[in-house]
Amino acid sequence: AQSVTQPDIHITVSEGASLELRCNYSYGATPYLFWYVQSPGQGLQLLLKYFSGDTLVQGIKGFEAEFKRSQSSFNLRKPSVHWSDAAEYFCAVGGGRDDKIIFGKGTRLHILP
């Protein structure tokens, strides 16, 4: 069965520092992989998506993610965070046409001034 693990419930970084949020997935074939962001009181917004091709995917708001098949990982990165990046981040995995998207439990990002 497909699953997603986000090992870190909370992450705190200083403004201007680099960021990496971890995501590990389990899926029998090549998965669709997503990162969504949720600002307080809002719904989720798609940051980026991967299915095939270049394993480094660029998204909105300066985020990128790298797919590593050997590690079953899809970590989200940003070279320099801004206070407005404080939010909850969800990794998600999906498979074939009839599969649903399964979300991880989320990582809440805190930014220190």
Add this chain to the structure above:
Amino acid sequence: DAGITQSPRHKVTETGTPVTLRCHQTENHRYMYWYRQDPGHGLRLIHYSYGVKDTDKGEVSDGYSVSRSKTEDFLLTLESATSSQTSVYFCAISEAQGAGEKLFFGSGTQLSVL
């Protein structure tokens, strides 16, 4: 932003009371979904719809029913609310079926069952 409106935004109700949450979209997307979000659980799919009058269960469907009589409206009903259904409920839509499709989310409904 995708045109998705959830109503009400907040609701407090008592155990055993029926509750209906509404999701309205202006995008004419075929697929609509109801998720619940709980601390430590992320988002879990309750029910989804792939067209008018066509619905199916998600992973946590017990205690919930849905209806879709028009493309733009997807209703989630708790026939007899329980405290375990206290949660934030999100509606989402997508243009097509398939796990590769981008989901657009509403702003959520905070439901408290006392």
